[in-house]
Amino acid sequence: xxxRQQSITEPQEHSEGRVARAIEQQTAKLPSDAFLWxxxxxxxxxxxxxxxxxxxxxxFVGQWAxxxxxxxxYNKLVKIAGSDRVSGGxxxxxGNGGMPGSY
Numbered sequence: 001x002x003x004r005q006q007s008i009t010e011p012q013e014h015s016e017g018r019v020a021r022a023i024e025q026q027t028a029k030l031p032s033d034a035f036l037w038x039x040x041x042x043x044x045x046x047x048x049x050x051x052x053x054x055x056x057x058x059x060f061v062g063q064w065a066x067x068x069x070x071x072x073x074y075n076k077l078v079k080i081a082g083s084d085r086v087s088g089g090x091x092x093x094x095g096n097g098g099m100p101g102s103y
Contacts, residue, residue, distance in 0.1 A: 024078045027071075027074070027078060028075065028078050028079050030075060032072055032079065035069065035071050036068075036072055038064075038068045039064070039066075042064040043062065046058045046061045049061060
């Protein structure tokens with residue numbers, strides 16, 4: 001039981017690949033609310049297409065909202081905590097990793 005608890009509490013050391021690091025650097029440049037507004041735009045466009053009897057186009061565009069919101073969450077997490085713990089930029093580098101309210 002103790003070995004299991006010890007493995008849960010200790011951070012695992014790993015390194016992100018070059019592609020993941022490059023994606024994170026580029027997405028961190030975007031404001032987080034850009035994804036929120038893009039999702040709202042997709043929902044509004046979907047509603048307009050639905051009202052104009054273009055059902056298939058409405059469904060196609062309406063399905064963009066969830067991935068856009070997930071991209072926004074990912075973007076926010078990258079800005080707050082980073083993902084590469086080994087390089088010292090992430091949550092495993094000591095402190096609270098930039099997370100508000102963590103002590």
